[in-house]
Amino acid sequence: xxxxxxxxxxxxxxxxxxxxxxxxxxxxxxxxxxxxxxxxxxxxxxxxxxxxxxxxxxxxxxxxxxxxxxxxxxxxxxxxxxxxxxxxxxxxxxxxxxxxxxxxxxxxxxxxxxxxxxxxxxxxxxxxxxxxxxxxxxxxxxxxxxxxxxxxxxxxxxxxxxxxxxxxxxxxxxxxxxxxxxxxxxxxxxxxxxxxxxxxxxxxxxxxxxxxxxxxxxxxxxxxxxxxxxxxxxxxxxxxxxxxxxxxxxxxxxxxxxxxxxxxxxxxxxxxxxxxxxxxxxxxxxxxxxxxxxxxxxxxxxxxxxxxxxxxxxx
Amino acid sequence: xxxxxxxxxxxxxxxxxxxxxxxxxxxxxxxxxxxxxxxxxxxxxxxxxxxxxxxxxxxxxxxxxxxxxxxxxxxxxxxxxxxxxxxxxxxxxxxxxxxxxxxxxxxxxxxxxxxxxxxxxxxxxxxxxxxxxxxxxxxxxxxxxxxxxxxxxxxxxxxxxxxxxxxxxxxxxxxxxxxxxxxxxxxxxxxxxxxxxxxxxxxxxxxxxxxxxxxxxxxxxxxxxxxxxxxxxxxxxxxxxxxxxxxxxxxxxxxxxxxxxxxxxxxxxxxxxxxxxxx
Numbered sequence: 001x002x003x004x005x006x007x008x009x010x011x012x013x014x015x016x017x018x019x020x021x022x023x024x025x026x027x028x029x030x031x032x033x034x035x036x037x038x039x040x041x042x043x044x045x046x047x048x049x050x051x052x053x054x055x056x057x058x059x060x061x062x063x064x065x066x067x068x069x070x071x072x073x074x075x076x077x078x079x080x081x082x083x084x085x086x087x088x089x090x091x092x093x094x095x096x097x098x099x100x101x102x103x104x105x106x107x108x109x110x111x112x113x114x115x116x117x118x119x120x121x122x123x124x125x126x127x128x129x130x131x132x133x134x135x136x137x138x139x140x141x142x143x144x145x146x147x148x149x150x151x152x153x154x155x156x157x158x159x160x161x162x163x164x165x166x167x168x169x170x171x172x173x174x175x176x177x178x179x180x181x182x183x184x185x186x187x188x189x190x191x192x193x194x195x196x197x198x199x200x201x202x203x204x205x206x207x208x209x210x211x212x213x214x215x216x217x218x219x220x221x222x223x224x225x226x227x228x229x230x231x232x233x234x235x236x237x238x239x240x241x242x243x244x245x246x247x248x249x250x251x252x253x254x255x256x257x258x259x260x261x262x263x264x265x266x267x268x269x270x271x272x273x274x275x276x277x278x279x280x281x282x283x284x285x286x287x288x289x290x291x292x293x294x295x296x297x298x299x300x301x302x303x304x305x306x307x308x309x310x311x312x313x314x315x
Numbered sequence: 316x317x318x319x320x321x322x323x324x325x326x327x328x329x330x331x332x333x334x335x336x337x338x339x340x341x342x343x344x345x346x347x348x349x350x351x352x353x354x355x356x357x358x359x360x361x362x363x364x365x366x367x368x369x370x371x372x373x374x375x376x377x378x379x380x381x382x383x384x385x386x387x388x389x390x391x392x393x394x395x396x397x398x399x400x401x402x403x404x405x406x407x408x409x410x411x412x413x414x415x416x417x418x419x420x421x422x423x424x425x426x427x428x429x430x431x432x433x434x435x436x437x438x439x440x441x442x443x444x445x446x447x448x449x450x451x452x453x454x455x456x457x458x459x460x461x462x463x464x465x466x467x468x469x470x471x472x473x474x475x476x477x478x479x480x481x482x483x484x485x486x487x488x489x490x491x492x493x494x495x496x497x498x499x500x501x502x503x504x505x506x507x508x509x510x511x512x513x514x515x516x517x518x519x520x521x522x523x524x525x526x527x528x529x530x531x532x533x534x535x536x537x538x539x540x541x542x543x544x545x546x547x548x549x550x551x552x553x554x555x556x557x558x559x560x561x562x563x564x565x566x567x568x569x570x571x572x573x574x575x576x577x578x579x580x581x582x583x584x585x586x587x588x589x590x591x592x593x594x
Contacts, residue, residue, distance in 0.1 A: 091534060091537065113540050116538055116540050117540055120538070120539070121538040123535055123538075125531060128527075128528045128535060129535035130479070131479070131532065131536060132479065133447045133475055140550030141539060141541075142539045142540060143548070144547050144548050145539060145542065145547060146540050147546045148548055150548055150552065153550055154550070157550065173482070174479065175482040175483050175486070193540070
């Protein structure tokens with residue numbers, strides 16, 4: 001264990017490209033990895049660059065995620081953000097550079113299962129990650145795989161289902177659940193393995209607003225109460241408001257890292273990447289005549305700002 | 316769209332509460348003994364036992380008839396052949412110049428009874444246990460085969476994933492059919508071949524979706540530390556209960572009575588004997 005005190009995931013100058021014949025794991029995943037493989041596909045099917053090597057999905061990326069942090073990764077399609085997620089738990093291995101997750105190098109085969117236990121991952125499509133025929137059995141799938149004794153497993157499964165609010169559905173068949181419920185079952189399944197970090201790879205993209213809200217609330221609760229590190233990969237700008245840190249990606253590199261307010265106040269960056277402000281922010285942003293003195297992100301903060309202004313104006 | 320799997324009829328009964336392993340073994344035992352039955356006493360015992368089991372399982376008579384419907388043609392043909400062509404010693408009556416024997420009448424009735432009892436006892440298993448329970452039971456029963464390098468865990472996992480995905484793919488099929496219909500595809504016109512052909516635009520997207528799902532699911536399983544059956548613990552454990560004991564005891568009684576009858580009554584007590592003795 002060469003873990004330093006604070007950092008949980010360290011990316012050091014990581015480069016990865018799909019379709020590299022030397023990398024076996026990328027071949028397996030090619031074509032199914034959604035957004036991130038968009039790059040290699042574009043270059044493969046683009047007549048002019050057909051014979052060229054596919055360009056990197058992730059290029060010289062370095063960043064750290066601290067323990068207990070809520071980190072959001074944003075970027076448009078093909079920006080490499082899903083690839084970053086798969087690099088974090090060793091589903092993909094970097095061609096150059098190193099990824100240290102939970103103190104282990106993901107390239108080390110001996111510790112890869114420990115990494116995957118500690119760094120759980122929720123995928124985009126809720127249907128394709130529920131394996132068992134009932135909710136409680138699916139939550140138990142992870143603990144079964146890592147060989148948790150049965151008595152302990154029952155406790156863990158119950159706890160995980162309670163935290164994620166799927167206790168009432170325990171005997172339900174997965175196909176009868178809504179999208180949001182399915183994703184919460186998936187989160188519970190990871191939670192039952194007692195991870196230190198959960199990666200959400202666009203896990204809210206296929207959900208309706210209600211399901212999205214329930215998943216995000218669960219994730220925030222886990223972050224605050226269980227101190228689980230969260231890496232939320234998304235292209236919904238309003239999901240990143242409450243993050244501790246935002247990593248903005250474009251064309252396989254990290255463009256900017258900072259607090260949500262720093263990201264939203266960078267107008268040039270937002271327009272360059274055609275990212276949209278969350279509704280409250282865009283309302284406040286559209287008032288050109290007045291400087292509010294800060295970047296307002298949420299409606300509640302907006303109300304506070306306006307109230308303060310009002311109080312100041314009468315006094 | 317709600318799809319029900321298998322033919323499971325939910326109820327609370329001796330058979331529903333029993334362990335799937337007991338029921339699987341029960342079914343196999345019943346099949347063997349129904350095939351062993353020779354004379355009318357044995358048939359009566361087997362019949363009474365199976366009917367008793369069905370009453371204990373609280374499955375309505377309607378479902379039993381339903382399970383027989385697919386084999387109705389086979390039943391009719393086999394009994395007819397036995398009736399017409401079986402040769403016996405005692406002529407009962409003539410159809411034209413063709414003699415019909417007492418033995419052939421009894422034989423055709425026996426055949427019908429035998430096939431019916433086979434099907435009914437097998438359907439008792441599927442009516443009282445969910446497909447998932449049957450899969451679990453089979454996995455548990457087949458576990459000794461791992462010594463012979465039979466991938467028991469993998470087979471069971473494949474079966475349960477298949478069961479898990481049937482409703483999902485049924486939904487998917489429904490969506491694709493609607494999408495293709497919206498593009499002007501016709502599914503219920505023309506002859507049989509045309510109808511089959513018109514389903515190709517449904518099957519191909521469905522297959523592609525299935526492959527994609529499989530690929531994504533394997534990644535998800537890997538992310539959740541799945542690495543084969545080795546070192547795996549189990550959440551769901553099958554347990555024998557009181558109902559298993561009851562079923563086992565009753566089956567053993569049945570089993571021994573048939574065996575004893577087989578040993579002591581060698582002579583075939585057929586309808587013809589009863590008929591002749593009475594005449």
